[in-house]
Amino acid sequence: MIFEKKEVVLKNGASCILRSPLIEDAESMIDYLKTTSAETEFMVRYSEEVTMTIEEEGSILKRMIDSENSIMIAAFVENELAGNASISCVGERIKLSHRATFGIAVKQKFWGMGIGDILLSEIIGKAKEIGFEQVELTVVENNNKAINLYEKFGFVKCGVIHKAFKLKDGRYYGEIIMIKSL
Template sequence: MLVDSHEFHVRNLSYHVRSAMEMDAKSLSEVRVQVDGETENLDREKGEAYLDELGFRQLIKNDAEHNTSLFLVAEINNKIVGFSRCEGNNLNRTSHKVEFGVCVLKKYWGYGIGQNLLKKSLQWADSNGIRKVVLYVLETNHTAIKLYEKYGFEVEGILKKDKLLSDGNFYNTLVMGRFL
């Protein structure tokens, strides 16, 4: 599914949020690897579960053809600096919900990029009959948790000792949901 491009201005930084296009595939592959190496808030370490240009091209194509999925990118000067995805399905029992995920290059944290990707995704969900948005967030990612709560997400469950981080400790993952 496609959404209209929208421009944002935050502290001398301008960026666009728009639907991903197949021509973004190579950049998305590179950004994903970089983001995975910049934070432990995501599931993967740098280079794990690598998704190449062809893989992203197929993902973008599939999402554009289904009204229960949305793939957005944030770009500055035609360079992708973050992306988000709402992944749904057409199964009768779960077609009312999507799973949301987001990542932004560390250099661009604090400019509202993740927040605006989330806002656009929620607007899309609300206007397309999606009743529930689900996400997973590491318990130590307090900034993200506060953001999600601000937009109506609640903790629905805890996956105990779900992630083993570089400090050798296990951490919980929060399952959060927002129901329209």
């Protein structure tokens, strides 16, 4: 599904363009994934695990654009990919089709500018338009900034997966499951 280009103003007064990432953004998306994965332990992968080719990422972006029940919104600041959020249907079966999964990341140098709030607000609006009844996410248990953001938007904690992440140094992180009814 396409998210039409929209300009918003960030907390610092900077202009931010929101739009669907296109196939020609594949290389920027890969760089963004590598950067965000290296900046925090809270991402699902390490940066060296971002191994897709430009063609593979382009195919992912095309599937999102062509989808009727998935959407990705990218935030660009001065033509740099600063953040990204997406929703996808949990499953195509009738019993699951009312549920959407949600993911988001913002590059660290853009933290505190309101990009997360903007992306979350837009994606929730799109989830409602699509007809989802519930949005679900998981978040690392000590990622307090993200948890606070999600709670601000009405997400509630409904469970924990203990030892969900095992880091290279042997430490574990639990993962909190959160949902928002629409």
